[in-house]
Amino acid sequence: MRVLILGGDGYLGWPTAMRFSARGHEVTVVDNFSRRRWHKEHGTDSLTPIRSLEERLAAWAEVSGNQIVSHAGDLVDGDFVERIVADGKPDAVIHYGEQPSAPYSMMGREQAVETQHKNVIGTLNLLFAMRDHVPECHLVKLGTMGEYGTPNIDIEEGFIEIEHKGRKDTLPFPKMPGSLYHLSKVHDSHNIHFACRIWGLRSTDLNQGVVYGIETDETAQDERLCTRFDYDELFGTVLNRFCVQAVIGHPLTVYGTGGQTRGFLNIRDTLQCVELAVDNPAEAGEFRVFNQFTEHFSVAELADLVQRSAGEVGIEVEIDHLDNPRVEAEEHYYNPVHTKLLDLGLQPSYLGDELVRSMLKAIEANRDRVIESAIDPRTTWKPGSPAGAPR
Amino acid sequence: MRVLILGGDGYLGWPTAMRFSARGHEVTVVDNFSRRRWHKEHGTDSLTPIRSLEERLAAWAEVSGNQIVSHAGDLVDGDFVERIVADGKPDAVIHYGEQPSAPYSMMGREQAVETQHKNVIGTLNLLFAMRDHVPECHLVKLGTMGEYGTPNIDIEEGFIEIEHKGRKDTLPFPKMPGSLYHLSKVHDSHNIHFACRIWGLRSTDLNQGVVYGIETDETAQDERLCTRFDYDELFGTVLNRFCVQAVIGHPLTVYGTGGQTRGFLNIRDTLQCVELAVDNPAEAGEFRVFNQFTEHFSVAELADLVQRSAGEVGIEVEIDHLDNPRVEAEEHYYNPVHTKLLDLGLQPSYLGDELVRSMLKAIEANRDRVIESAIDPRTTWKPGSPAGAPR
Numbered sequence: 001m002r003v004l005i006l007g008g009d010g011y012l013g014w015p016t017a018m019r020f021s022a023r024g025h026e027v028t029v030v031d032n033f034s035r036r037r038w039h040k041e042h043g044t045d046s047l048t049p050i051r052s053l054e055e056r057l058a059a060w061a062e063v064s065g066n067q068i069v070s071h072a073g074d075l076v077d078g079d080f081v082e083r084i085v086a087d088g089k090p091d092a093v094i095h096y097g098e099q100p101s102a103p104y105s106m107m108g109r110e111q112a113v114e115t116q117h118k119n120v121i122g123t124l125n126l127l128f129a130m131r132d133h134v135p136e137c138h139l140v141k142l143g144t145m146g147e148y149g150t151p152n153i154d155i156e157e158g159f160i161e162i163e164h165k166g167r168k169d170t171l172p173f174p175k176m177p178g179s180l181y182h183l184s185k186v187h188d189s190h191n192i193h194f195a196c197r198i199w200g201l202r203s204t205d206l207n208q209g210v211v212y213g214i215e216t217d218e219t220a221q222d223e224r225l226c227t228r229f230d231y232d233e234l235f236g237t238v239l240n241r242f243c244v245q246a247v248i249g250h251p252l253t254v255y256g257t258g259g260q261t262r263g264f265l266n267i268r269d270t271l272q273c274v275e276l277a278v279d280n281p282a283e284a285g286e287f288r289v290f291n292q293f294t295e296h297f298s299v300a301e302l303a304d305l306v307q308r309s310a311g312e313v314g315i316e317v318e319i320d321h322l323d324n325p326r327v328e329a330e331e332h333y334y335n336p337v338h339t340k341l342l343d344l345g346l347q348p349s350y351l352g353d354e355l356v357r358s359m360l361k362a363i364e365a366n367r368d369r370v371i372e373s374a375i376d377p378r379t380t381w382k383p384g385s386p387a388g389a390p391r
Numbered sequence: 392m393r394v395l396i397l398g399g400d401g402y403l404g405w406p407t408a409m410r411f412s413a414r415g416h417e418v419t420v421v422d423n424f425s426r427r428r429w430h431k432e433h434g435t436d437s438l439t440p441i442r443s444l445e446e447r448l449a450a451w452a453e454v455s456g457n458q459i460v461s462h463a464g465d466l467v468d469g470d471f472v473e474r475i476v477a478d479g480k481p482d483a484v485i486h487y488g489e490q491p492s493a494p495y496s497m498m499g500r501e502q503a504v505e506t507q508h509k510n511v512i513g514t515l516n517l518l519f520a521m522r523d524h525v526p527e528c529h530l531v532k533l534g535t536m537g538e539y540g541t542p543n544i545d546i547e548e549g550f551i552e553i554e555h556k557g558r559k560d561t562l563p564f565p566k567m568p569g570s571l572y573h574l575s576k577v578h579d580s581h582n583i584h585f586a587c588r589i590w591g592l593r594s595t596d597l598n599q600g601v602v603y604g605i606e607t608d609e610t611a612q613d614e615r616l617c618t619r620f621d622y623d624e625l626f627g628t629v630l631n632r633f634c635v636q637a638v639i640g641h642p643l644t645v646y647g648t649g650g651q652t653r654g655f656l657n658i659r660d661t662l663q664c665v666e667l668a669v670d671n672p673a674e675a676g677e678f679r680v681f682n683q684f685t686e687h688f689s690v691a692e693l694a695d696l697v698q699r700s701a702g703e704v705g706i707e708v709e710i711d712h713l714d715n716p717r718v719e720a721e722e723h724y725y726n727p728v729h730t731k732l733l734d735l736g737l738q739p740s741y742l743g744d745e746l747v748r749s750m751l752k753a754i755e756a757n758r759d760r761v762i763e764s765a766i767d768p769r770t771t772w773k774p775g776s777p778a779g780a781p782r
Contacts, residue, residue: 078500078501078504082500108519109469109473109515109516109519110469112515112519113469113512113515113516116511116512116515116582117508117512120507120511120578121504121507121508124500124503124504124507124571125500125504128499128500128503131774132774151560151562152558152559152560153553153555153556153558153559153560153562154555154556154558160553160555160565162544162551162553162565163544163554164544164545164551165544165545167543167544167545167724168543168544169542169543169544171542171544171565171567172565172566172567173565174551174553174562174563174564174565175563175581176562176563176584176588177581177585180515180582180585183578183581183582183585186578186581187511187574187577187578187581190566190568190574190577190578191507191571191574193567194568194571194574197567197718198718198772198773199773327588327589333558381589382589382590383522383523
């Protein structure tokens with residue numbers, strides 16, 4: 001298969017590219033390197049010393065004997081997107097090519113506009129290119145569980161049957177997301193659904209939980225193949241952040257009570273899920289939504305897990321409850337359905353002490369690269385609110 | 392009150408500006424004149440000979456003795472929006488300033504991107520400006536009934552109580568809109584809801600039906616004050632189009648069976664509804680949705696009404712059923728709730744033969760201005776589909 005991976009230089013995009021290449025697919029990656037730029041702008045960096053995309057591709061060719069093709073460019077450039085799709089004629093597009101951070105989107109107007117502009121218009125350009133050049137191609141789009149928010153009912157996978165005043169219909173699950181970034185993904189979902197309904201495109205929207213982990217089968221083969229690992233307040237996800245904090249002796253930064261519960265999955269399972277989606281494509285005209293996570297935890301539970309696992313290897317860890325920089329429910333109902341990927345054969349790697357200990361060890365190896373000033377939260381959902389102050 | 396009207400040069404924006412000015416409010420209008428530009432680009436024009444905004448404002452000052460302030464600029468320019476809001480310190484913003492045409496948004500990638508970019512980013516800029524400069528200000532946003540699509544259950548006003556697996560929550564009504572324009576309004580609604588939830592802004596989202604009519608109390612006072620009246624395939628709404636078609640002897644362009652049912656209201660009632668919303672503002676933090684229409688009709692019923700009313704004044708009218716250029720259900724359930732504006736005191740002007748006859752008469756006066764080539768539908772929802780051919 002010809003597989004086009006948008007955002008192929010990123011945390012998940014790069015390991016995904018290698019995985020599909022290792023399976024013998026013809027892989028093309030596209031990236032505008034904005035994550036690298038944002039880190040430069042904020043004086044932060046990946047914990048892992050990632051190579052340039054060129055070096056990565058050369059190393060991968062050397063290690064695997066497989067070539068991955070790359071194009072540098074921005075998805076808001078509609079002509080660029082059209083050219084890539086028309087020339088490459090992909091059978092599947094895996095779309096990670098978006099601004100992925102909730103706090104980044106909440107920094108201010110410019111970042112909010114950048115996030116919604118890049119994400120919504122980039123995806124819209126892609127939909128037109130697919131419609132006009134590869135209408136049979138399968139779009140596998142990375143969405144987020146955060147699109148749903150935390151309603152007081154069970155979250156279904158994309159659609160819900162509603163009985164109302166004696167009539168029934170199955171409609172898109174209502175969305176109450178918690179940031180302008182999450183909203184950009186809600187907008188994408190609505191646009192993609194439309195493209196499937198009206199133009200007959202086929203798409204799988206992967207509403208992914210929070211990803212953790214540092215290693216996949218392919219990244220482990222050569223240190224030049226490692227993927228990025230962010231731990232800063234903007235781009236780091238919670239478990240990855242806690243593990244870095246534990247290693248450098250920084251109290252774990254729990255926002256508020258830590259009762260916020262979310263779905264989580266290992267980066268290895270992200271690759272498995274994306275493969276399952278690509279190998280079992282949606283039907284023509286179908287907009288399919290999978291809730292892509294394997295377990296759910298509260299933030300406080302994760303802090304306890306990291307504290308305990310670190311303790312087992314002799315690292316003493318404190319837990320701080322900070323004024324919550326976000327506006328979110330700290331205690332809420334949370335029971336999302338997530339059976340569709342299991343039905344396709346997903347074999348989850350569950351989170352436990354051993355996995356956390358292996359992450360701590362991998363982080364320890366790069367401990368001297370940690371930029372400690374990047375850890376405390378500074379971006380607040382309400383301007384002028386306190387953040388980062390221990391309660 | 393200080394009232395800021397975005398899109399104040401438009402079909403509804405201009406009459407609204409005069410209405411609030413007539414009531415003694417301090418009115419500021421903003422426009423980027425894109426509707427005038429789009430018409431130039433497509434070789435079309437308003438049926439009514441509208442004056443430049445400058446001439447309108449001068450005429451209004453002469454007729455009413457009231458000054459309306461105007462600023463030319465584009466809402467995607469965040470600094471411009473911020474300056475207008477910070478300097479003007481409005482108590483209410485009435486936001487019509489968006490690309491309003493479904494077919495325009497479906498012409499191709501450029502128009503789709505333009506529509507979603509201008510509408511979504513313009514509104515996002517406005518939300519930031521309000522948050523930072525006038526957090527108590529009431530945003531009255533023009534949305535559309537088309538955001539809902541045509542679900543098989545009763546459409547509620549913005550939110551629906553869902554009982555699911557033994558639990559209950561009241562959530563945003565699920566949306567299945569029918570064009571990329573309608574989607575832009577769905578995106579706006581989600582963003583505005585967020586701004587109310589997170590920042591405590593107050594907003595009323597007016598999910599408006601299809602507007603018809605040519606005259607308001609203020610436009611009738613002087614011919615220089617008339618508002619635009621579009622009848623072309625892109626910007627004309629269905630009843631306005633049918634009336635023009637009747638006058639010039641063009642068969643009425645019913646798309647498909649004409650079973651498509653929508654909510655409708657008179658332009659006079661738009662002004663009433665907007666006034667009711669402004670006079671009864673949302674609470675701080677409240678995102679309130681009103682379904683703004685007075686009656687619902689199928690397209691075929693409207694065609695019959697126009698045929699009959701025209702017949703009463705001696706005009707013989709044919710009805711054509713064309714291949715539907717859109718992708719939409721031609722037979723469907725439709726029963727949206729619309730009680731909130733009635734509860735606030737809306738006195739509907741119902742549609743009937745007399746109103747249609749008065750529209751025919753007004754159109755007759757400008758009959759020589761009709762550009763007949765602009766009438767038949769050419770924009771299709773699926774590229775390459777036939778459109779405009781009689782079945």
